Amino acid sequence: MDAAFLALIAIVVVALAFDYTNGFHDAANAIAVAVSTKALTPRAALALAAVANLVGALISTSVAKTVGAGIIDAPTGSQGLQLVFAALVGAIVWNLITWYFGLPSSSSHALIGGLVGAALAAAHSVRWMGILDKVVIPMVLAPLIGFGLGYLFMLAVLWTFRGANAHKAHRGFRYAQIASSAAMALGHGMQDAQKTMGIITLALVTAGEIDSFDVPLWVVLAAALAISAGTYAGGFRIMRTLGRRIIQLTPAGGFSAQTVASGVMIATATVFAVPVSTTHITTTSIMGVGATRRLSAVRWGVAGNIVVAWVVTLPAAGAVAALAYFVTHAIVG
Incomplete structure (x- = not known):
């Protein structure tokens, strides 16, 4: 068993570890609102x-x-494997930092920032137009769409059920949140687990194990299981931020925010194939729903801290990945 194959195995293990941290880091996206409105218990x-x-x-x-x-263009040989490894290190470290402080930053952008940072450190070509089209533009538009649709959807719900019995409506929306939570998690799996599949497949291409960028079935299954295990491990720090600190939602508000967020995530994954941040979309959907009460109902200070985390995620993960590449390259050569 040669060194290159051992390096490939190590990268697959690290990638699945990232997928696991993605699961517990972003689990709150799917469940925080349902838990905060008492539609579901945390473990359920x-x-x-x-x-x-x-x-x-x-x-x-x-x-x-x-x-x-x-x-990035698919790298080859030992340098390529070092690049992929460093990108994963950058993403994992940033995930752990933001998880520790309870900030719902984007695992997706951490991974992409890690790829770019490692590629620049390795003097490898970066597809800047691809980043603009597939990362930067969706990064700006998706949260705005989430906020706008969250606001409009909640207005439609309030108007439709304006004459309903409040107690019965609350109970009905709690049940509806079970379905909207499942849709949220479905969209999360369609978005975030695939990013790890992409990294592992990139490593396989780099190592010459496969000739074309077709994701093997075992990679799909491994990434799916890893993110599911991480999700079940939970992310209670971030759950509190999304579920309560931005705004305390009603069951109707929770259903509205989750329905909008899941719709945006599923559409971007299936129609446009762009890696949007599930965290960004979830947070801004909650803010849009909350703004239907009054703008002051949203705790904009907390929201501002989250936005700062979004802005620094790409460069911060990239910087860690670049450092990881330099260290790895100095050791391995």
């Missing part, structure tokens, strides 16, 4: 999210191809 919500994440990860590989083949 986590179990539902884990299963739906698994199903979502098995549906498509279009986002995986965008991440693995659309951000």
